[in-house]
Amino acid sequence: MIPxxxxxxxxxxxxxxxxxxxxxxxxxxxxxxxxxxxxxxxxLGQLIGLTASFACLVWVSVTDDFSVQNIAENSHTLKPLxxxxxxxxxxxxxxxxxxxxxxxxxxxxxxxxxxxxxASLRARVIxxxxxxxxxxxxxxxxxxxxxxxxxxxxxxxxxxxxxLQDPGLASHPPILYLGYVGFAIPFAFAVAALxxxxxxxxxxxxVRPWTLAAxxxxxxxxxxxxxxxxxxxxxxxxxxxxxVENASLxxxxxxxxxxxxxxxxxxxxxxKTWTVLLAIGTFALSLSGTFLVRSGxxxxxxxxxxxxxxxxxxxxxxxLIIGGSLLIFAIRAPTLxxxxxxxxxxxxxxxxxxxxxxxxxxxxxxTGTLYPLFADLLLDMKISVGPPFFQAxxxxxxxxxxxxxxxxxxxxxxxxxxxxALVRLWWVALVALAVGMFASLGMKAVPALAMGxxxxxxxxxxxxxxxxxxxxxxxxxNSVARLFALKLSTFGTTLGHAGxxxxxAGLAGMSMTVEQVLLVRPGETVxxxxxxxxxxxxxxxxxxxxxARVATIExxxxxxxxxxxxxxxxxxxxxxxTTTEAKISxxxxxxxxxxxxxxxxxxxxxxxxxxxxxxWIWLGALVMALGGLCSLADRRLRVAAPKxxxxxxxxxxx
Amino acid sequence: MTRKNRRLIxxxxxxxxxxxxxxxxxxxxxxxxxxxxxxxxxATNAPKADRNFRLGGMVEAGSLQRxxxxxxxxxRFRVSDGVASVSVEYVGILxxxxxxxxxxxxxxxxxxxxxxxxxxxxxxHDENYMPPDMADELxxxxxxxxxxxxxxxxxxxxxxxxxSSLQTSPGKIGG
Numbered sequence: 001m002i003p004x005x006x007x008x009x010x011x012x013x014x015x016x017x018x019x020x021x022x023x024x025x026x027x028x029x030x031x032x033x034x035x036x037x038x039x040x041x042x043x044l045g046q047l048i049g050l051t052a053s054f055a056c057l058v059w060v061s062v063t064d065d066f067s068v069q070n071i072a073e074n075s076h077t078l079k080p081l082x083x084x085x086x087x088x089x090x091x092x093x094x095x096x097x098x099x100x101x102x103x104x105x106x107x108x109x110x111x112x113x114x115x116x117x118x119a120s121l122r123a124r125v126i127x128x129x130x131x132x133x134x135x136x137x138x139x140x141x142x143x144x145x146x147x148x149x150x151x152x153x154x155x156x157x158x159x160x161x162x163x164l165q166d167p168g169l170a171s172h173p174p175i176l177y178l179g180y181v182g183f184a185i186p187f188a189f190a191v192a193a194l195x196x197x198x199x200x201x202x203x204x205x206x207v208r209p210w211t212l213a214a215x216x217x218x219x220x221x222x223x224x225x226x227x228x229x230x231x232x233x234x235x236x237x238x239x240x241x242x243x244v245e246n247a248s249l250x251x252x253x254x255x256x257x258x259x260x261x262x263x264x265x266x267x268x269x270x271x272k273t274w275t276v277l278l279a280i281g282t283f284a285l286s287l288s289g290t291f292l293v294r295s296g297x298x299x300x301x302x303x304x305x306x307x308x309x310x311x312x313x314x315x316x317x318x319x320l321i322i323g324g325s326l327l328i329f330a331i332r333a334p335t336l337x338x339x340x341x342x343x344x345x346x347x348x349x350x351x352x353x354x355x356x357x358x359x360x361x362x363x364x365x366x367t368g369t370l371y372p373l374f375a376d377l378l379l380d381m382k383i384s385v386g387p388p389f390f391q392a393x394x395x396x397x398x399x400x401x402x403x404x405x406x407x408x409x410x411x412x413x414x415x416x417x418x419x420x421a422l423v424r425l426w427w428v429a430l431v432a433l434a435v436g437m438f439a440s441l442g443m444k445a446v447p448a449l450a451m452g453x454x455x456x457x458x459x460x461x462x463x464x465x466x467x468x469x470x471x472x473x474x475x476x477x478n479s480v481a482r483l484f485a486l487k488l489s490t491f492g493t494t495l496g497h498a499g500x501x502x503x504x505a506g507l508a509g510m511s512m513t514v515e516q517v518l519l520v521r522p523g524e525t526v527x528x529x530x531x532x533x534x535x536x537x538x539x540x541x542x543x544x545x546x547x548a549r550v551a552t553i554e555x556x557x558x559x560x561x562x563x564x565x566x567x568x569x570x571x572x573x574x575x576x577x578t579t580t581e582a583k584i585s586x587x588x589x590x591x592x593x594x595x596x597x598x599x600x601x602x603x604x605x606x607x608x609x610x611x612x613x614x615x616w617i618w619l620g621a622l623v624m625a626l627g628g629l630c631s632l633a634d635r636r637l638r639v640a641a642p643k644x645x646x647x648x649x650x651x652x653x654x
Numbered sequence: 655m656t657r658k659n660r661r662l663i664x665x666x667x668x669x670x671x672x673x674x675x676x677x678x679x680x681x682x683x684x685x686x687x688x689x690x691x692x693x694x695x696x697a698t699n700a701p702k703a704d705r706n707f708r709l710g711g712m713v714e715a716g717s718l719q720r721x722x723x724x725x726x727x728x729x730r731f732r733v734s735d736g737v738a739s740v741s742v743e744y745v746g747i748l749x750x751x752x753x754x755x756x757x758x759x760x761x762x763x764x765x766x767x768x769x770x771x772x773x774x775x776x777x778x779h780d781e782n783y784m785p786p787d788m789a790d791e792l793x794x795x796x797x798x799x800x801x802x803x804x805x806x807x808x809x810x811x812x813x814x815x816x817x818s819s820l821q822t823s824p825g826k827i828g829g
Contacts, residue, residue, distance in 0.1 A: 341660060342660070343660075344660070344663045352664065352667065353667065356667050356668055356671035356672075357671060359671070360671040360672055360674070360675040361675075363672065363675055364675050364678065364679055367679050368679070368682075371683070381689070382689065382690030382691075382708075383687045383688065383689055383690065384687070384688040384689075384690060384708055385683075385686070385687060385688070386686065386688055386761070388682070388685075388686035389682045389683065389686040389687070392678065392681070392682040392685070392686060393675070393678040393679055393682045396674070396678055397671075397674070397675060397678065516726075517726050517727060517745065517746045517747055518725055518726060518727075519722060519725060519726070519727045577750070577751070578750045579750055580747075580750060595747065597727070597747035597748075598747075598748075600720060600727065605727045605747055607746070607747050
């Protein structure tokens with residue numbers, strides 16, 4: 001009966017979504033206060049319905065109800081409990097229900113925290129969110145119902161892909177989805193502003209925290225996914241420029257641009273039209289990213305759950321939402337009005353440069369991702385676009401971003417000159433040069449340049465703080481006092497920019513990875529990358545739903561033991577599938593990474609890596625997300641006092 | 655600075671940004687695009703010797719041989735599309751899902767002797783998976799998808815008794 005309850009709760013949520021999509025928008029159009037005020041309650045109703053529905057799905061999964069098709073296809077009685085719970089969003093049907101749940105959480109968040117918003121704006125935002133949610137909930141109910149029953153029920157399920165049975169993947173989709181779907185809020189704000197025909201600093205102040213929150217989640221989600229592929233897939237790589245990965249990178253790039261252009265709207269009331277377009281574009285990329293991949297139109301090593309038959313519905317839905325919002329944009333954008341003036345060299349100018357470059361990178365990645373599809377359809381050519389393409393195109397466009405990143409925060413608004421800003425960065429440039437030179441001793445040209453750029457970015461970000469606290473120019477105590485008086489959002493910028501620097505350093509280090517595949521007999525010792533790897537022995541182990549072969553490798557350097565690694569090969573009993581469990585020992589400067597391959601006549605095939613600076617890649621992403629959180633924490637203080645902003649805005653309008 | 659000037663600079667900036675992006679894209683496509691080719695098309699379609707391409711097809715049952723290249727483990731197997739087949743050599747660990755009788759895509763270069771030196775072997779994450787590119791190509795060479803997916807690896811291999819030394823069970827092969 002629980003599946004039917006879930007089904008019913010989903011239908012109930014759709015009923016709420018219908019009302020949510022129509023009543024508030026109509027009310028805002030007619031100026032009917034009662035209809036506008038119904039919006040939050042409707043959004044919360046939808047949220048409750050979907051939460052109940054999803055809870056039912058988790059329950060069905062945990063209790064092994066194989067009469068439900070979705071569970072029979074993706075679960076198994078022997079599957080550990082954690083993966084029974086996470087399996088609820090691991091399958092195609094479950095993941096789309098989960099997607100809808102997060103969208104309704106966004107609606108609920110606007111309903112709960114949007115009290116200080118102007119009534120008509122809030123009603124419109126919630127209405128637009130309701131409209132979007134309605135489409136995807138209908139899709140869930142009609143095309144991919146997770147509660148469909150199966151008769152006769154099988155004795156046991158077909159089990160989940162073993163590669164997905166991993167704690168990293170348990171947390172990766174929810175956080176990534178929060179990021180993807182979180183951009184629905186800036187999108188709804190953008191469409192609502194177009195309907196209102198008005199954008200002002202207050203709008204920017206509202207959009208930015210939501211964008212920041214979504215951006216933090218997306219950053220963390222991408223990093224988690226990349227980390228998962230590093231330690232689970234056992235290929236030693238962390239990013240494959242695969243369509244699924246690109247699909248998450250695209251909204252991240254435009255979302256980062258949006259984050260920066262929203263600052264200009266908020267502080268200077270400029271770039272309004274562009275920011276609105278960017279908000280629409282970012283959500284459009286999130287949507288098409290998720291669903292083009294899920295529908296199987298773009299084929300990828302990562303798409304575990306896809307089904308081409310559902311593509312048409314999704315394409316129609318995407319066309320309706322993206323096309324509709326762009327149409328509204330085309331009609332209403334000219335009413336948004338002109339914006340403030342600024343000189344080319346100014347903070348605004350630098351943020352525009354950031355936007356142009358980030359959007360160019362996004363365009364390049366989009367082209368590379370879609371080209372195989374078009375080449376196949378139009379030219380009848382089967383072409384793959386691999387990492388070399390993306391490296392050749394993205395790096396040259398990213399380089400100026402890295403260069404400008406340290407300088408831009410030093411520029412003043414409206415009009416600035418480059419000279420003084422550069423003078424303040426002389427020591428940063430000197431250190432970056434030294435780091436680059438030092439790196440070039442042991443590295444090839446491009447990674448060495450990247451190391452220099454990383455130093456430039458990290459120190460450049462710190463230089464902003466150093467400037468503000470006037471370190472070494474006033475007594476130290478005075479500087480410390482200034483440090484504590486700084487606003488949290490200043491640290492947000494610093495951490496965000498420094499985090500990217502840390503990631504770039506990690507990428508540069510990782511390109512110097514040493515990797516060897518060797519045949520090793522138990523008792524033998526091999527030398528890889530200056531370490532002695534001693535294969536102490538092979539043994540068997542048993543897990544709840546797999547049998548494993550374990551190699552015990554003792555790593556030492558100059559006779560000093562460093563680590564013991566025990567990579568495994570797991571043979572899963574239910575899916576007749578084998579996975580490799582890589583084992584990693586890290587000291588944050590380098591990773592020792594071991595993978596066990598097959599065994600041949602008593603000898604084990606081992607792949608041994610020494611990955612310099614590898615953990616920095618994900619550490620940097622974490623620092624970036626932390627920076628976002630810092631800004632967010634600061635903003636809440638100011639958003640909590642919107643009355644003053646509102647009255648200031650009332651004064652500024654004639 | 656006047657509004658007109660500012661707009662000019664903005665437009666100029668966009669043109670430079672997107673223009674350089676376009677140039678980069680075209681250059682990269684020319685030098686890095688990887689064609690997907692099945693064995694029977696190598697004679698007519700193979701790119702220049704120094705270019706990487708993707709060779710796709712089914713791994714011929716019983717063709718997998720293991721050998722050592724210096725101290726490194728290597729494999730040799732034949733990739734077939736039903737009409738022609740090519741010998742592929744690869745040094746390294748095969749992906750977990752590599753099976754005889756199943757689809758495979760390899761990335762590498764053609765050697766002068768006509769064999770293929772693979773730098774990468776890609777096997778997808780699903781045992782019943784067939785890359786769409788390959789399904790299309792196989793259709794052209796005569797394999798009909800209406801006949802269903804190709805026989806499962808275990809069955810295919812069971813037909814050849816003397817391959818059992820290579821493969822004790824479907825779960826144990828690969829790397």
